[in-house]
Amino acid sequence: MSHQPRRRGELVQSPGTDGSTVYERDTDSLHVLNESAHAIWELCDGRTTPEEMAAAIAEVTGIGVEQAISDVEQTLEKLRELGLVDYRRPRLS
């Protein structure tokens, strides 16, 4: 796993749901993501770092960078738990 998160699963059309639905083949499961989780999942291309994601979110929304980093980390952790991203948080030394 990498410090640059890589998304798993694929977006599927799912009428009747408010969020975006992602199908993960390995676990044969469907997950409905809210808007911000979906946007972060889309950024998980194996190349973009969480810090880059947070900087972009801070710039677009006007929230502080620290808050954006915290939000991105929490979302990535949830996506990782759901099996929707491959991601390993860097160890603090």
Next chain:
Amino acid sequence: MVVSEPGEVPADADLLVWQVDGEFPTQDLQPAAASVLTLVLADESHLVPAVNAGCRGFLPRSASLDEIHGAVDALLSGQAVIPPYLLGTLLRHMVEMRRRDVAHLDSTLSDLTDREREVFWIASQGMRREEIGKRLFMSPATARTHLQRIYKKLGIHSQSELMALAMHISEIEDEEAE
């Protein structure tokens, strides 16, 4: 709330709501967006220029009155308003733009000689050429020559621009280091 043209923003305005028809007027919008909350109703292709101009609110022109009211309330309470289905596209653009920015700054400073970089960073602290000369053991005339070369290479025209550029580089380097 004020609905107005960007050039007519009253000094006490809380919010500017502007519907854009045709070409996106970045130059007109930037001063207004910098000084007052701005909600733009425009084509989806205008999303990136609108956010780059400093707008915190964006809706497609087809937005209903209820959606506009909701967006106004959200903006006034400090939230950004971006249609959810455009958020991913916008964030991707911001990431790419920032990468280009960092790459550009790296290549810009790489055009300077080691000595010019020393002069650049000392000049960025607001020192005049006499002080730069003293610091680097060179005459004020030599410091001036270095500054002129730096200005030419960086495409800037004054020490104020140099200081702004240095601050921008430092901010990006700090964020990269975090």
